[in-house]
Amino acid sequence: MRYSITQDYISQGNARPGTAIDPVQFIVAHDTGNAGSTAYGNRNYFNNTQPSASAHTFIDDRVILEIIPLTEKAFHVRYNVPVDNSRYGANANDAAIGVELCWGGAINFEEAYNRYVWYHAYLMDRYGFNPREKIVGHSTLDPARRTDPENALNRYGISFQQFIDDVEAMLASEFGEGAREGEETLTRVSPERPVVRGVMTTRPIIQRGASGDFVRDIQRDLIRAGFSLPAFGADGDFGGETERAVLRFQRTYGLQVDGIVGPETLAKLKEVTNTPSRMQEFPLPTGVVRPGTRGDNVRQIQRALSQIGERSGAIDGIYGPQTTSAVRAFQSRFSALARDGIYGPNTKRYLEMELEDM
Ligand SMILES: [Zn+2]
Incomplete structure (x- = not known):
C-alpha cells in the first residue's frame, strides 16, 4: 500500500457518541475550512473540546488519521438537509463516513491531496463503492451553508470532478486487478499510552480569515x-x-x-x-419526561421545541397533547429515534444537536 492509516481515536463524548453506523452507505468529502490546521491539531481539538460535531478521518501532508472508528457515527453533516436522504435514503451522520482534507498554512497541498485521493480510493475498495456514486461533497449536501471540499480544492486548481477522476484512477492503479497485495497498513495508537510525536506537536490556531x-x-x-x-x-x-x-x-x-x-x-x-454543556440557553432536563408531566422541565422542552420550529403550543409547562405531538414530530425527523412522543436521553441529544446547529 502506498500510505498507512493511523488509528488514534478520541475518547467518547459529544464528538464521539459511540453509536454504530451500519452499514456504511456513502462517503462525504470535506475540508476543514481552517487553513493550516493539521490532522493532529484537529484530533486534539475534538478530543479536548468535544463539540457535537466531528468527522472520522483527517488527512494532512503527513498522516491519514482516523479519530473515530469507521464503524461508529460521526456528526459531520447537518441532519436537517434533504439531499442525503433523497440521494441515499439516509442521513449522512447515520450512514456516511466523513473525510476531512487539511490544507493551507505549512501543509504541503500536493502531499495532503495525494493522501486524500488515496484514502477515498481505499474506502471505495473496502466498501465496494463506485466513486462516481458514493462520494459526495459536503457542499452538495448542504449548499446553503457549506462550500467544502471545493473551498480547498479550487484554491489549488482542482475541481470536484477532477478529484473524483483522480480517485477512480488511484482505485484502478492501487487497488485494481494486478495491483500489489498490501502489507499491514494500519498503525494503531493506544489511547492510554502518551506518544511523543516530535514534529507532530500541532496546535489548532484559529485566526482572522478562518472559517468553518x-x-x-x-x-x-x-x-x-x-x-x-x-x-x-x-x-x-x-x-x-x-x-x-x-x-x-x-x-x-x-x-x-x-x-x-x-x-x-x-x-x-x-x-x-463551561463547555461542553453548551446549551446553557436551553438546559434540557436529563432522564425521561412523560406526557402528563408539569413543571419547569416541561417548559424547557417546550422552549427548545419552539426554538427549532416544532409547534408545542404555549410555553405553559404542561406536557399535553400539543407538546406530545411536537415531540413526536421532532422524533420523526430521525430514524434513530422512537416516535413515542416521550422525551428521553436520545431525544435530548438530538434536540441539543439541532439547537447547536442554529
Ligand atoms: Zn464539511
Whole structure:
C-alpha cells in the first residue's frame, strides 16, 4: 500500500457518541475550512473540546488519521438537509463516513491531496463503492451553508470532478486487478499510552480569515461568554467582528492579546463557558419526561421545541397533547429515534444537536 492509516481515536463524548453506523452507505468529502490546521491539531481539538460535531478521518501532508472508528457515527453533516436522504435514503451522520482534507498554512497541498485521493480510493475498495456514486461533497449536501471540499480544492486548481477522476484512477492503479497485495497498513495508537510525536506537536490556531465549524463553535462560546457578535453572529467566518471579540476576551482574562485563538484562549473559553454543556440557553432536563408531566422541565422542552420550529403550543409547562405531538414530530425527523412522543436521553441529544446547529 502506498500510505498507512493511523488509528488514534478520541475518547467518547459529544464528538464521539459511540453509536454504530451500519452499514456504511456513502462517503462525504470535506475540508476543514481552517487553513493550516493539521490532522493532529484537529484530533486534539475534538478530543479536548468535544463539540457535537466531528468527522472520522483527517488527512494532512503527513498522516491519514482516523479519530473515530469507521464503524461508529460521526456528526459531520447537518441532519436537517434533504439531499442525503433523497440521494441515499439516509442521513449522512447515520450512514456516511466523513473525510476531512487539511490544507493551507505549512501543509504541503500536493502531499495532503495525494493522501486524500488515496484514502477515498481505499474506502471505495473496502466498501465496494463506485466513486462516481458514493462520494459526495459536503457542499452538495448542504449548499446553503457549506462550500467544502471545493473551498480547498479550487484554491489549488482542482475541481470536484477532477478529484473524483483522480480517485477512480488511484482505485484502478492501487487497488485494481494486478495491483500489489498490501502489507499491514494500519498503525494503531493506544489511547492510554502518551506518544511523543516530535514534529507532530500541532496546535489548532484559529485566526482572522478562518472559517468553518470550529469558528462557529468559538463564536458561540464568545457569545455565551458575554462577548457579543451583533452584526454577524455565529456565522462561521472569522472576520473583524470576531477578532475584536477575541481581543476583548483575551484582555478580560489576562491572556496574550493577539486576536488568535490558540490552545490557551480555547482552554479559557471552555472554562468560562463551561463547555461542553453548551446549551446553557436551553438546559434540557436529563432522564425521561412523560406526557402528563408539569413543571419547569416541561417548559424547557417546550422552549427548545419552539426554538427549532416544532409547534408545542404555549410555553405553559404542561406536557399535553400539543407538546406530545411536537415531540413526536421532532422524533420523526430521525430514524434513530422512537416516535413515542416521550422525551428521553436520545431525544435530548438530538434536540441539543439541532439547537447547536442554529
Ligand atoms: Zn464539511
